[in-house]
Amino acid sequence: MLIVHINGGSGREGLEAEGATAYSRKRRSLPRPRTFHDPNPPSSGMSAPERGALIVIEGLDRAGKSTQHGRLCQNLESQGHTVKRMRFPGASPCPHVYALTHNTEDRTTPIGKSIDAYLKGESQQEDHVIHLLFSANRWEAAASIRNAIAEGTTVVIDRYYYSGIVYSAAKGNPTLSLEWARHPEVGLPLPDLCLFLDITPEAAAKRGGFGNEKYETSAMQKRVRELFYDLVKLSDGRGMRILDAGRSIEEVEKDVADRVEEVIKSSRMSQELGSIPP
Numbered sequence: 001m002l003i004v005h006i007n008g009g010s011g012r013e014g015l016e017a018e019g020a021t022a023y024s025r026k027r028r029s030l031p032r033p034r035t036f037h038d039p040n041p042p043s044s045g046m047s048a049p050e051r052g053a054l055i056v057i058e059g060l061d062r063a064g065k066s067t068q069h070g071r072l073c074q075n076l077e078s079q080g081h082t083v084k085r086m087r088f089p090g091a092s093p094c095p096h097v098y099a100l101t102h103n104t105e106d107r108t109t110p111i112g113k114s115i116d117a118y119l120k121g122e123s124q125q126e127d128h129v130i131h132l133l134f135s136a137n138r139w140e141a142a143a144s145i146r147n148a149i150a151e152g153t154t155v156v157i158d159r160y161y162y163s164g165i166v167y168s169a170a171k172g173n174p175t176l177s178l179e180w181a182r183h184p185e186v187g188l189p190l191p192d193l194c195l196f197l198d199i200t201p202e203a204a205a206k207r208g209g210f211g212n213e214k215y216e217t218s219a220m221q222k223r224v225r226e227l228f229y230d231l232v233k234l235s236d237g238r239g240m241r242i243l244d245a246g247r248s249i250e251e252v253e254k255d256v257a258d259r260v261e262e263v264i265k266s267s268r269m270s271q272e273l274g275s276i277p278p
Ligand SMILES: Nc1ncnc2c1ncn2[C@@H]1O[C@H](COP(=O)(O)OP(=O)(O)OP(=O)(O)O)[C@@H](O)[C@H]1O
Pocket: 059, 060, 061, 062, 063, 064, 065, 066, 067, 068, 097, 207, 208, 245, 246, 247, 248, 249, 250, 252
């Protein structure tokens, strides 16, 4: 029922995807679209082929990330963009959400399997070790993200290194600070935009309550939210936008769509995809 709601029950997904690919190729052969607000218009002559955008959706557990991820991907596809859906770490533990968002990544790599077992409480890992495994899980996908972007595909990720850093630092291990956790992320593809879906842990808990995975306790969520705000103050905050995720699904969806459109139409798309700086 949830799937029907999100897809609008059109049953035309296959057709739309096929049309989207052809349309996107056509678009890439044209000069980059310009907007009135573009502060750095391309110089005269041939313009470089348009690259895809790297968009990340972040937030606490139950903030509505997967819901918005699915809607954003569908909206972009319906506008003719080619989209690659990803999530970290690997597939969702909730089968309905996995089906809903059609994510292409899963926890089937050896590293992904170790993380999965850890999150489900089936295995123990030292705090630094599991952090480095989470990071390695992102590095495993780094080349495929860059390749997709270079081919003009927009990559939309449900959780990325922001969650990776913040959840590890939230454990309170004295030798695992936000700064320490950030080191192994340096050099990964830098998002063009990170939308932080902000919600209080109390409001998030009302959305069906937290599940059984390792980090889903209210004390942990409270600390995670504080650390997300600390991250916004660092260089990582430059590409981050905080959205009020306590509103209706449709209101958040509209806000997400507007922010993404701004970035896709900006001069940023004529520059190469960046890397997370030291
Ligand atoms: N804006 C909203 N208002 C009310 N309920 C919402 C809203 N957004 C999502 N929900 C509902 O909250 C629940 C959690 O949503 P969702 O799975 O998208 O969150 P999430 O951030 O991906 O969670 P997780 O961190 O567990 O993966 C779902 O039942 C979803 O339908």
